[in-house]
Amino acid sequence: MILLLVILGSALLGIVILALIKQPGVAGWVNLLLSGLQLAAAAALAYDVLQHGGFHGYSFNIDAFNIYLVVLTTFVGMTTSIFSRPYMMQVLQERRVTSRRLRLYHSMFQGFQFTMLLALTTDNLGVLWVAVEGATLATVLLVSLYRTPESVEAAWKYFILCGVGIALALFGTVLVYFTTQHLVSNPDEGLTWSVLLQHTAEMNPTVMSLAFVFLLVGYGTKVGLVPMHFWLPDAHSEGPTPVSAVLSGLLLNVALYALVRFKMLVDGALEESLHPDLAGWLMMGFGLLSFSVAALSLHRQRDIKRMFSYSSIEHMGLMTFAFGIGGSLATFAALLHMLVHSLTKSAIFVTVGHASHIAGTQAIEHIRGLIRTQPSVGWGLLLGVAAISGFPPFGIFTSEFLVLSATMDSWPWLTGILLGGLVIAFAGLFRHLHPMVYGAVPEHQSTVPANMMPVTLHLLLVLWLGLAIPAFLSGWLNEATLLISGEGLL
């Protein structure tokens, strides 16, 4: 409990402190320090959960499902702030941002971490909503940090679309509360997830399925599910690179996490009804649609960051699909995929930041010959894309393989669509990647100072997860699978 308070408190304190520190150099270090503190506390908390199991109380709930996401969030937050400190200083020197805006950036970076971690650890579905909406509010000014007309437009779209989406999710939450408040003795506990989980059988199935439709559309907007995805490529491509990395790596995960928590309740409520798998079917449908549309869209991208944000939509679609299938194998695969996708995608965005800095543009057709100009960036991009498109021995291969096996078990005729989509996505990424990495070097292209440490670390972890998942981690994922699907895999 104390560790949890340290994690949340340090982020909350960070918002205030970083807003007050006037020297941008110092702020970068303080940001790094706070992120490091959060990671250390999260690791200690995870160790504690590993030893003694999860707990819930004081409106917080820690179990196997969210503890690994907490560690992941703090870890990516830490590596991103390692990358962002010199990167943002450079942006400052190029006079793209004023030092006041850099203060806003650092403060809101911690604000974003705080809302993410609050959303993951809270036991109250209403607070979960408040935190996810808070994450939008914290990042919306970061997307428009450079104040170019494009970035203002992207931020406005992000704000409006996510705001509307998340408002619909609140309507779903209200409906859930409407049917649950009679079931628990203390009406204040009508939104407490761990209490509700014991009462799912008594919930009104009609109201719960109506609520789930709203929740799916609402949180689905934040996950980036087609057709509510239009904000995502804009926000990811116009924001500063560290923001793209955390948006893609963390925010999408947290929205999906919220959706899965609700699915567990709805599944319980619909068990006796005519369509017990309604929630799963809806998620499968939306997931498959997003997966296919994004895979096709990869081919027509001209902006490197937009391309990778479509790749994020594709992978989020795959995860939503896998959670929708349900069952232990698919759930395990989806949980693993969440982990490896976050690590790989944030590494890719960091590399893309360096690559577009070398080329001086984000247009794919002008980024050429990276491997000759700066081998570390070129190789980083090549390996990152190889990992994200599911090459063995990287971890994404493992999780995608598991998703395919699960599909073959329960919905064999969908395997073809999945395989086709994976091949199309692979082709879409590599047709753009090849000239960027190998093509002829344009004149006057020179190296930039690049810190590839976070990228290397992430890719090594993904490689490790592809070769051998450590016992404690597979134990966790198995426990989370048990919690979500009712049966363990291992």
Add this chain to the structure above:
Amino acid sequence: MTDLSQLTLLQQMIFVLAALVLLSSFILLSQSRLTASIHSFAVQGALIALITGFVAAVNETWHLYISALLTLSLKTLLIPWMLHRQVRQLNMERQIDNILHPALLMLGGIVLVIFSYWAALPIERLDVAETRNIVAISLSVVLLGLWMMIVRRQVVAQVLGFMSMENGLFLAAIASTRGMPLVVELGVAFDVLVAAVLFGVFFFHISESIESLDVDRLNLLSENKQETREPTP
């Protein structure tokens, strides 16, 4: 549907006020002058605060009085005042937002209300007598807000649509569930307040970058217009 004559006077009041909220949503939808739109939004907020007060009186739940005060101060006074001030600073008090096809707009709104009643039909009456109607009305207000955001081309009108969606959600929470837990309501109110401040910031950014507040001109980003772009690392 419920037999209205069996309700107490206070419950009937709640009903009438909810109907007025729906009416105010339609007024918002069709109002082309900005200042008048802001005023109708303030009226809607006041109606919702009143409903909250009545629900609190019917059910004798003290924390709803806090919600009522919060709504009154936020939705009726603070946010309309902020919007008003910004509209004045941007010299747009007299601006009229052209509404294309007002008849179609209204018909679309009516269809949405019918849809909401249809969607709320399967909700069985639990112990709150007026639940189904209130859920239908609040869903209508939410969808009408969404509809307003889709059809209106002006940033301020879009924000009003967004905020009236929030009103609909609040109405749903108050009238069908006697209010969410206090911590959630405070959190939601905080989010709405921050959102309102951010909207104000964006009015200036947008008017700086495209020299107007017409969202049709926010069209720089699309798949095909990315060739000649400044780098954004």
